[in-house]
Amino acid sequence: MYKNRRGRELESLKLSVSWKPPTILKIRQTTTNNSYVFSWPRCQQNMSAANITDFSLLPVRMQDFLYYRHCRHFPMLLDVPDKCGGADRSAEVFLLLVIKSSPVNYDRREVLRKTWAKERLHNGIWIRRLFISGTMDSGYEKKRLNKLLELEQREYNDILQWDFSDSFYNLTLKQILFLEWMERNCPKAHFLLNGDDDVLANTDNMVEYLQGLVDNDGSKHLFTGQLIYNMEPIRSPGSKYFVPVQVHESDLYAPYCSGGGFLLSGYTALVIYKMSLSITILPIDDVYMGMCLAKAGLAPALHMGVKTFGLNDPFSKVDRYDPCYYKDVLLFLPAHMYLMCHRIHDPSLKCGLKNEGSNSTKL
Known part of the structure; x- marks a missing residue:
């Protein structure tokens, strides 16, 4: 269990009247499968973001993020x-x-x-x-x-x-x-x-x-x-x-x-x-x-079977390319994805006692 210690979320930016969010949704019909694609007008830069405290001290990538943070609709x-x-x-x-x-x-x-x-x-x-x-x-x-x-x-x-x-x-x-x-x-x-x-x-x-x-x-x-x-x-x-x-x-x-x-x-x-x-x-x-x-x-x-930060085994002798080490895990970052995916699904793969020390989790 964790203790919920969330602080106050930053209030939404108070944007000036120098910009207006897009309000008109355009719908066009495709010619390939008779489906409809939702298309929004280009979102305009919010220049009032530059009024945020110490805006000029932020990295350029963060300034760009703040200029367009309000944009949520783009052409598909x-x-x-x-x-x-x-x-x-x-x-x-x-x-x-x-x-x-x-x-x-x-x-x-x-x-x-x-x-x-x-x-x-x-x-x-x-x-x-x-x-x-x-x-x-x-x-x-x-x-x-x-x-x-x-x-x-x-x-x-x-x-x-x-x-x-x-x-x-x-x-x-x-x-x-x-x-x-x-x-x-x-x-x-x-x-x-x-x-x-x-x-x-x-x-x-x-x-x-x-x-x-x-x-x-x-x-x-x-x-x-x-x-x-x-x-x-x-x-x-x-x-x-x-x-x-x-x-x-x-x-x-x-x-x-x-x-x-x-x-x-x-x-x-x-x-x-x-x-x-x-x-x-x-x-x-x-x-x-x-x-x-x-x-x-x-x-x-x-979920113990999800290893997005990789698998860390305390036993240095474990072969990190042994498919048995990964077979029962749900998701992980592989070294050679194509090879490993085929190896863990090989019907002839035999995983014995030597793999009991791994930290994989059966689902």
Whole structure:
């Protein structure tokens, strides 16, 4: 158990009348599959953010974040509105794999499609896959990367892409945009795996774990992974995870699960989206999810099978490339994903007493 010591959240920025949020939603009909894509006008820079105390002392990347922090709607470039069979039939999806990926990570997506993220029927239930992405670079290079995603989309039909900068500080925006898409297109999916494209997830173990839950078919709260609590914001400007008091005033984050990968129910996903509508965006996405949970009166939970920080075994003689060391884990950061994924699912794999000292957890 943890003690909830959340401080005051920073009040929403008091924005001047120098800007107005977009209020007109444009809907265009695609020519390929007769579906509809929601398109929002470009969000304008909020110049009044420069009036924040010591704004000029903040790193440029943080200044840019504050200038556009209010922006939550961007044109959708690639969509798969029928991924879940439509809103009414989305209850047929038991586990939806939602994988954060940048346009340049083509190799990672290809490996995942061939391994743990393969769409399939397992134990009588459907596993579906989506990659969520923004855009990178500008000019010709941006067009080239977008073309790459378009080609992947034609072959696999598994990418959601919006026209915003795919940067670390925009990971929270990526999560919000997906949850908005889910509410519209896949509201009845039972469970979701939300994770990065550089982890290895044992989705077979996940299905068995989720099917074994008592009295929870996805219609009740579930949010589990590598639990982090009593974490303070990093105030050092040189850190990747720097969050100044101008962005988050409290000296403590609400409990959250590492964004590398976590499981949640469809119910909890929609609750988080509802809460996000009234919580100012924070640049650290997993922390922000924890804030949304806290506002809803819900809590994340630890799952010993999720190892987003890697596996640390006190026995130095353990072979870190032994598939038995990983076989019963739910999710972890692998050294060689393609090889390891095949090895842990090899039907001839025999794991004996030599592996009892590992810290893996059977699901």
